Amino acid sequence: MAKVLGLKCRECGREYPVEPMHVCEFCFGPLEVVYDYDDIKKRISRKKIEEGPKSLWRYIDLLPVEEPKVGLTAGFTPLRKAENLGKVLGLENLYIKDDSVNHPTLSFKDRVVSVALSKAVEFGFDTSACASTGNLANSVAAHSAQAGLNCFVFIPANLESQKIFGSLVFSPTVVAVEGTYDDVNRLCSEVASELNWAFVNINIRPYYAEGSKTLAFEVVEQLGWKAPDAVVAPAASGSLITKIWKGLKELLKVGLIEDMKTRVYGAQAQGCSPIATAWKEGRDYIIPVRPNTIAKSIAIGNPADGIYALQTTRESGGDWETATDEEIIEGIKLLAETEGIFTETAGGTTIAVLKKLAQRGAFRKEEVVVAYITGNGYKTMEVLEGHLKETVRIKPTLADFKEKILARV
Secondary structure, three states: OEEEEEEEEOOOOOEEOOOOOOOOOOOOOOEEEEEEEHHHHHHHHHHHOOOOOOOOHHHHOOOOOOOOOOOOOOOOHHHHHEEHHHHOOOOOEEEEOOOOOOOOOOOHHHHHHHHHHHHHHHOOOOEEEEEOHHHHHHHHHHHHHHOOOOOEEEEEEEOHHHHHHHHHHHEEEEEEEOOOOHHHHHHHHHHHOOOOEEOOOOOOOHHHHHHHHHHHHHHHHOOOOOOOOEEEOOOOOOEEEEEEHHHHHHHHHHOOOOOOOOOOEEEEEEHOOOOHHHHHOOOOOOOOOEEEEEEEHOOOOOOOOOOHHHHHHHHOOEEEEEEEEHHHHHEEEEHHHHOOEEEHHHHHHHHHHHHHHOOOOOOOOEEEEEEEOOOOHHHHHHHHHOOOOOOOOOOHHHHHHHHHHHOOO
């Protein structure tokens, strides 16, 4: 692939060929895809992108795949102007990037899995696998079914039932591990060293992570080829934050935008906030924590990309903030009540943090601010039990309707 030069260690800079590997053999640092931006700049253009498919594959020149094989309809989700929520928060140009309607499994993971499994097919793998807090398992199971791959997904045993069913319906082997996500991930690393499987977030991770850049590409295109002033996104491993930033810088590098001064803000649940805590304490290293939050989809106590997420925030001039479980639930309800968008706990964390940031003056009222909603609320409905209005039970008579309903209006 002319556009991809190879892999490069993010720590020591050692270079590697395009292979299914993710760790530097010299310093054990993480590997990242390196592109030939001079070559890409010659053949990419706004017009070419706009004439491309209505999916993330319109940006294939900036993705590490030769020809997409999996997830042909993922991406290009709506960017919604949040007029009502903006009024509540005092923001005139607030937008919601809504991946709660992504295809096929209603989360941003459909982006990264489309890229990861397309690359796995290119490499010749016949079996896919992942360690997941839920959304990734759903997406790997669905895309593997479409690609005809054998599939094994590893999850914490206490995952929300909707997310477990959301994987089982595609008939993978679901392995429920008695432990946290970090326990699951450690086990998967051991399995990956023994078996020739495409673990999307282990040996295929450098390619997998590149799919997140399309969230930056789409927002810029949907804003008329202009970078936003600020973005707010949830953080689990920290990869999403770093790749949104990388995507914005790439658009500038290949000449698709003239200017980029975007500030990147990270959102974490207070019950699992190793990156935000490091930021607030002024540390450049992460101290692992044991997760204790309803936001299970972002409950990673030892985030692989934590230090790089800190670097992203520092470089962009952004910030980090956390939300309690109660604030997360209120965030879910606030977005639903104002914009008619039902998000899961990760999105509730984003909205809760967005609210805190707005209230303390992190944004000027006229700035273009984008909040990333990464998953659908129908996957985590149980967290809302006891926090919503009660139904009003009536008899099938007009009199009872008037007495119990109209009398309250």
